[in-house]
Structure formats: structure tokens, C-alpha cells
Amino acid sequence: MIFVQFENVGMRYGLGPEILHDINLSLPSGSYHYLTGPSGAGKTSLLRLMFLAQKPSRGTIHTFGKDVTRKNRRELQSLRRRIGVVYQEFRMVDHLNVAExxxxxxxxxxxxETSIREQVREIMAWVGLDQHMAADPATLSGGQQQRVAIARAVVSNPDLLLADEPTGNVxxxxxxxxLFLxxxxxxxxxxxxxxxxxxxxxxxxxxxxxQINDGFLERLG
Ligand SMILES: Nc1ncnc2c1ncn2[C@@H]1O[C@H](COP(=O)(O)OP(=O)(O)OP(=O)(O)O)[C@@H](O)[C@H]1O
Ligand SMILES: [Mg+2]
Structure with missing residues (x-):
């Protein structure tokens, strides 16, 4: 099964210029891809389309076989539950502690509650932060926050795991x-x-x- 399929996708932010052009892409279930390219090339924007935070301004995207350009918010939310995301800027909820x-x-x-507690403890130990479960995320270092962000993305065993520079701060x-995780x-x-x-x-x-260069995608190896 193809989990993510882009056909002639273009994307712009609001009324700004198009920043992704003619993207054709197909990610089979079980595949693993790196996404590379210079700063500003469009990596985060491409990932935003993949985790359904943004709709394309042209072309179509199928996620888990569903045409997401035609889905409403509620339908997108249920697809999004199958996706784990590590954001480039972590996005911790700051009134919740690390474990929450x-x-x-x-x-x-x-x-x-019981299985939540078990799974959270297991993944926190894995990323080496079991001593910091009750901490306020704002008190952690950048690398520690990054590990919390990774733990949150993988804890639910997502079908699709998207990570934006998940090792940039460690x-x-x-x-x-x-990476082993x-x-x-x-x-x-x-x-x-x-x-x-x-x-x-x-x-x-x-x-x-x-590989993205200036909004154009190329597949290497
Ligand atoms: N919220 C936004 N509103 C308007 N333009 C944006 C927005 N976010 C990104 N852009 C523009 O889109 C283009 C691609 O940005 P993007 O963040 O996708 O690049 P990137 O490859 O992730 O870069 P980096 O390696 O620095 O994270 C850039 O020209 C950027 O200025
Ligand atoms: Mg980025």
C-alpha cells in the first residue's frame, strides 16, 4: 500500500509565492526516506503537507489511500492520529510536565491510565530522561527537549513517523x-x-x- 502520494503538488503560504513546485512523490508502507536540502529549500513545508497541517495550493495528496484535499477537519484529525511528528521547534505544551x-x-x-503510565515510563527511559518525568519542559536543555519531542512522536507506534531535524540539538x-530508535x-x-x-x-x-532544492524535489538513490 502507498501511504503518502503527491501528484503535481504545489504549495504557497497564504498569498505568498509558491515555495514547493510540481512535487510527485510516493512513499510505500514500510519505506524509510531521508529528506535533505539547504536551509529554506522547503523541507519543513513538505513535512507540513505530510502531517496534514497544510493543504496544497494545487495538485492532490493521498494519505493512507484517502484524498486529503477533499477531507474536512474532523476527517483529517482521525488520519493525523496515525502520524507521529517531531517538530523542528519541539512544540512542548508548557503548562504540562514532561510525562504529560x-x-x-x-x-x-x-x-x-495504567498503560499510558507504563508506555510513557518505558520510552522516557529509552531516551534517557526517566529522571525528568515531572519536570516543566521549559527548564530542560534544548537536547533534552528534543528527546521529549521524539518520545512523544514515537510513543503511540505511529503508522507514519515524520521527524524534522530530530538530532539537530544533541x-x-x-x-x-x-537514530537507532x-x-x-x-x-x-x-x-x-x-x-x-x-x-x-x-x-x-x-x-x-x-532532496529538495528551491522547492523542487529530486530522488537520490
Ligand atoms: N509560515 C510561513 N509563512 C510564509 N513563508 C514561509 C513560512 N514558513 C516557511 N516559509 C518560506 O518557505 C520556504 C521554505 O521554508 P521551509 O521552512 O520549508 O524550509 P526548510 O528546508 O525547512 O529550511 P530549514 O533547513 O532552515 O529548516 C522559505 O522560503 C520560507 O521563507
Ligand atoms: Mg525546516
Whole structure:
């Protein structure tokens, strides 16, 4: 099955210029792609289309086989529950502590308190932050917040996992460990798109590369 399909997609913000052009793309279920390209090329914008935060200004997008350009908000929300996202700027909910932030996607799915607590503890240990579950996210370092953001994206075992520079704020050792987590998610069935500038990580775990230049997409290897 094709999880994400773009046909002749163009995108603009509001009345601004088109910043993504003629994107044709198809991501089969179980695939793993890197997304690379210079700053300002359109990586975050492409991911915004994939996690349904934005509609294309032309062309069509199918997500999990559904034409999302024709879906209303409620229908998009139910598709979005199958997608885990690591935002470039983390987006912690600041009146909730770290554990509550990570629990959010599980709450939305209506899981029991007991299994929420178990799953949150397990993933927090994995990212090395089990000592910080009760912390206010604003008191954490950038790299710690990034790990919370990753924990929140993967905790619900999403069908589609989208990550925008998820290792941009951590040292090489931690980056390798976090990449291993993405590899595990992929082995467990998640379809992954990971935007990164980190050539070394790409070489350590090779996967096909989607390269954006100035709003045009090219597929490498
Ligand atoms: N909210 C917005 N409103 C208007 N224009 C935007 C908005 N967000 C991004 N852009 C523009 O869209 C283009 C692509 O930006 P985008 O954030 O997708 O790039 P990027 O590849 O993610 O860059 P970076 O590597 O710096 O994160 C840029 O020209 C940017 O100025
Ligand atoms: Mg970006």
C-alpha cells in the first residue's frame, strides 16, 4: 500500500509565492526516506503537507489511500492520529510536565491510565530522561527537549513517523542512539521520513534520499 502520494503538488503560504513546485512523490508502507536540502529549500513545508497541517495550493495528496484535499477537519484529525511528528521547534505544551507531554498522543487514543503510565515510563527511559518525568519542559536543555519531542512522536507506534531535524540539538553519541530508535520504529512497521543535514548519520544507516532544492524535489538513490 502507498501511504503518502503527491501528484503535481504545489504549495504557497497564504498569498505568498509558491515555495514547493510540481512535487510527485510516493512513499510505500514500510519505506524509510531521508529528506535533505539547504536551509529554506522547503523541507519543513513538505513535512507540513505530510502531517496534514497544510493543504496544497494545487495538485492532490493521498494519505493512507484517502484524498486529503477533499477531507474536512474532523476527517483529517482521525488520519493525523496515525502520524507521529517531531517538530523542528519541539512544540512542548508548557503548562504540562514532561510525562504529560509525552502522554498526549496516548490520551487522544483513549488508552487507560495504567498503560499510558507504563508506555510513557518505558520510552522516557529509552531516551534517557526517566529522571525528568515531572519536570516543566521549559527548564530542560534544548537536547533534552528534543528527546521529549521524539518520545512523544514515537510513543503511540505511529503508522507514519515524520521527524524534522530530530538530532539537530544533541551530540553525536546521542544522535546515533536516537537514530537507532528510528530504525527500531521502522523495523516494527512504521513508515519513516526524517529530515536531516547530518551526512554521517545518513552514511551509518543508509536509506533512499529525497532532496529538495528551491522547492523542487529530486530522488537520490
Ligand atoms: N509560515 C510561513 N509563512 C510564509 N513563508 C514561509 C513560512 N514558513 C516557511 N516559509 C518560506 O518557505 C520556504 C521554505 O521554508 P521551509 O521552512 O520549508 O524550509 P526548510 O528546508 O525547512 O529550511 P530549514 O533547513 O532552515 O529548516 C522559505 O522560503 C520560507 O521563507
Ligand atoms: Mg525546516
Amino acid at each position: 507531554n509525552v502522554a498526549l498522543p496516548l490520551r487522544i487514543r483513549g488508552m487507560t 551530540d553525536d553519541d546521542l544522535a546515533a542512539r536516537l 528510528f530504525e527500531q520504529m521502522h523495523k516494527n512497521g512504521s513508515t519513516v521520513v526524517l529530515a536531516t543535514h547530518n551526512r554521517r548519520l545518513i552514511e551509518q544507516h543508509p536509506h533512499p534520499i529525497l
